[in-house]
Amino acid sequence: MTAQEAQKRIAYLTEKINYFNQKYYDEHISEISDYEFDMLLAELIRLENEFPQFRAEDSPTQRIGGTITKEFPTIKHQYPMLSLANTYTEAEVKDFDERIKRFLNTSQAIEYVCELKFDGVSISLIYEKGVFKQAITRGDGVQGDDVTPNIKTIRTLPLKVKANDIPERFEVRGEIFISKEQFEKLNQEREDIGETLFANPRNTASGTIKLQDSAEVARRGLDAYLYFVLGENLPFQTHYEALQALENWGFQVSKTYKLCRNIDEVLEYLHEWEHKRHNLPVETDGVVVKVNSFALQNELGTTAKSPRWAIAYKYKAETASTTLKSITYQVGRTGAITPVAELTPVQLAGTIVKRASLHNANEIERLGLRIGDMVFVEKGGEIIPKVTGIDLSKRPADSMPLQYITHCPECGTALIRKEGEAVHYCPNEKGCPPQIKGKIEHFVQRKAMDISSLGEKIIEQLYQAGLIHNIADLYDLRIEELLPLERMGEKLAxxxxxxxxxxxxxxxxxxxxxLGIRFVGATVAQKLAEYFGNLEKLQNATLVELLQVPEIGEKIAKSVLAYFQDADNLQIIERLQKAGLQFEMKNALKELKSEKLNGLNFVISGVFEQFSREGLKDEIEKNGGKVLSGISSKVNFLVAGNEAGPSKLEKAQKLGVKVISEQEFLELLKQ
Structure with missing residues (x-):
């Protein structure tokens, strides 16, 4: 390809992919399949690597990351990023209003804008001539870190603003977050690959922004709400107008903001969202109240730490206190050790809490925990409740400082702690019972081999009887070996x-x-399978070839290489191949029965009479439809069977997603 041809093709691909991105992220329309999109993107990456001089400033390749940042340069903010003063009572909100009136020497009602306070990480974005140039963290308020390559991966942020009324240079501030749905998805993936679960969306977003590999940042799916504009000669006079302008310029602004004519309307807003906010897709922890007029904001000015014209009202988190009885240590499939607080049962947020997450040794040391302590437990955005503090006034006099375990509680192997990681690991992956059984449980799960009759208890029986030591042993089982097991009849066997x-x-x-390759979840496995087509090609792939796969970073690539360099793994694969497992993509997967469901997105929930869940998924895909993991505005139908998830049904109703039965789905196919 000549340079001229490459320039033309790069321009075409850039425009086309940006168009498909806009359709998908702004209008929730998928005009092409994920596979077709990935192929276009892979071609653009290849051409830009070969002809970097033709890479456009708004190239969609910047969304997928790939930049390795050894350190983040420190940048001074043009406008300081001040913190907001916090308040926890309505009386203090009224006092805030009175202070402003006194300062302005007026008895007139002050106009405010109320916005929900999203639990994320503050960011400042610099645009010049409409082009996104720089992203800076809050830091100490005076200076922050330049995290531009990582923030460019956020697909809802415009890399280029195409409106006519934008200033030559302006700054947009907002909150970087991970949605509840994406957080659950990330933790599901981590559970699938045996990793320690993330604690909450806010900490995950904060840690993600500072990752050195922007490809991993892209994979985690950060998002952003923007809420403030700074610059010279801005074309609006109020904060409310600025929010509307941000929306018109293509920025994502939460639709929850409201113009309030006086403090009474502010209080109404606080009441309205106290419980309603839990139905939003993002974690929130309060409301920000801002004086609407920019002229009044300038007149009010700032203190050394905070603007006088804004305040953050914090909703109270639900907490409870109870006794720490003991700490147990769980061993995961990859050997990761997770400490868990065993508590005297206590009522919290409508449920009885008996256990709480402690995450790792650093957290135990930070809290200074001792057995017998009266601890405070909070239920926020956590997977399970977490211990947030200790009532030292009630500490038993004879309590002793805790010592974190040094050896695996299951096999006795000395624990290791990898550089840069907070978690301890048991390295005895081939001899530690929970790791062996965990790998088998992972192998048989529904999203993997779907061997539904092999539950945790039966796997335990098979392991204790010496019938299975790895996943390949499953395919050697015989009925005469199963029948002697406890509660094992001929029917079950x-x-x-x-x-x-x-x-x-x-x-x-x-x-x-x-197979349980570390860091290879269901989505990554799909990408690798589609790219290489069969196991032999994947097994022989080099690091460079693996890094060419869309969304595959160095960490995943090196893990795949290490897996196929292990002699025991190769022996297991050889046995699985002899057993007849599928190690090649079937073209038949792409052959459709019909196109009746083209362009329709489905979510499946519950138990069905005529289909297994995987069978129903296959039926939808064979007729041109797509199955998504969670309810969103992109979904056309929720197919609900017996015991369908109540949260999915409730969310579908709120978003206007049509709920259909298994029979109605079959009728849809007949149309």
Whole structure:
């Protein structure tokens, strides 16, 4: 390809991919399949690497990351990023209003704008001539870190503002966050690959912004709400007008803001959102109240730490106090050790809490925990409740400082702690019982090989009886070996063997996920399977070739290489191949029965009579539809069976997503 041809093709691909991105993220429309989109993006990456002089400033390749940042330069803010003063009572909000009136020497009602305070990380974005140039963290308020490559991965942020009324240079401030749905997805992926779960969306977003590999940042799916504009000669006089301008310029602004004519309307807003905010897709912890007029904001000015014209009202978090009885240590599939606080049962946020997350040794040391302590437990954006503090006044006189375990509680192997990680690991992956059983449980799960009759208890029985030591042993099981097991009748034994035999039909991408390669979740397995087509090509891939796969960073690539360099893993794969598992993508997957469901997105929930969940998913895809993991405005139908998730049904109703039964789905296919 000549340079001229490359320039033309790069321009075409840039425009086309930006168009598809806008359709998907702004209008929730998928005009092409994920695979087709990935192929266009891969071609653009290849051409830009070959002809970097033709890379556009708004190239969509900046969204996927790939920049390795050894350190983040410190940048001084043109306008200081001050903190907001906090208040926790309505009386203090009224006092805020009175202070402003006294300062301005007026008895007239002050106009305010109320916005929900999202639990994320503050960011400042610099635009010049409409082009996104720089992203700076809050830091100490005077200077922050330049995290531009990482922030460019946020797909809802415009890399280029195309409006006519924008200033030559302006600064937009907002909150970087991870949505509840994306957070659950990330933790599901981490659970799938045996990683320690993230604690909450806010901390995850904060840590993600400072990652050195922007490809990993892109994979985590950060998002942003923008709420403030700074610059010279701005074309508006009030904060409310500025928010509307941000929306018109293509920035994502939360629709929850409201113009309030007086302090009474502010209080109404606080009451309205106290419980309603829990239904939003993002974690919130309060409301920001701002004087609307820019002229009044300038007149009010700032203190050394905070603007006088704004205040943050914090909703009270639900907490409870109870006794720490003991700490147990769980061993995960990858050997990660997770400490858990065992508590005297206590009522919290409508549920009885008996256990709480302690995350790692650093957290235990930070809290200064001792057995017998009266601890405070909070339920916020956590997967399980967390211990937030200690009532030292009630500490038993004979309590002793805690010593974190040094050896695996299951196999006795000395624990290791990898550089840069907070978690301790048991390195005995081939001899530690929870790790061995964990890998088998991962292998048989629904999203992997779907051997539904093999639950945790039966796997435990098989392991204790010496019948299985790895995933390949499952395919050697015989009925005469199963029948002597406790509570194992011929019917159940036959079902287990039939399920194992049926699993040989599971497609390659799910087999690849089932292998349990570290960092290779279901989505990554799909990408690798589609890119390489079969196991042999993947097994022989170099680091450079692996890094060419969309969304595959160095950490994942090195993990894949390490897996295929292990002699025991290769032996297991050889046995699985002889057993007849699928290690090649089938073209038949792309052959459709019909196009009746083209352009329609479905979510599946519950138990069905005529289909297994995977069977229903296959039926939808074979008729041109797409199955999504969670309810959003992109979904057309929720197919609800028996015991459908109440949260999915409630969310579908709120978003106007049509809920249909299994029978109604079959009728849809007949149309």
């Amino acid at each position: 036959t079902k287990i063997l039939n399920n194992i035999e049926e699993s040989k039909k599971v497609p390659f991408e799910r087999v690849l996920f089932a």
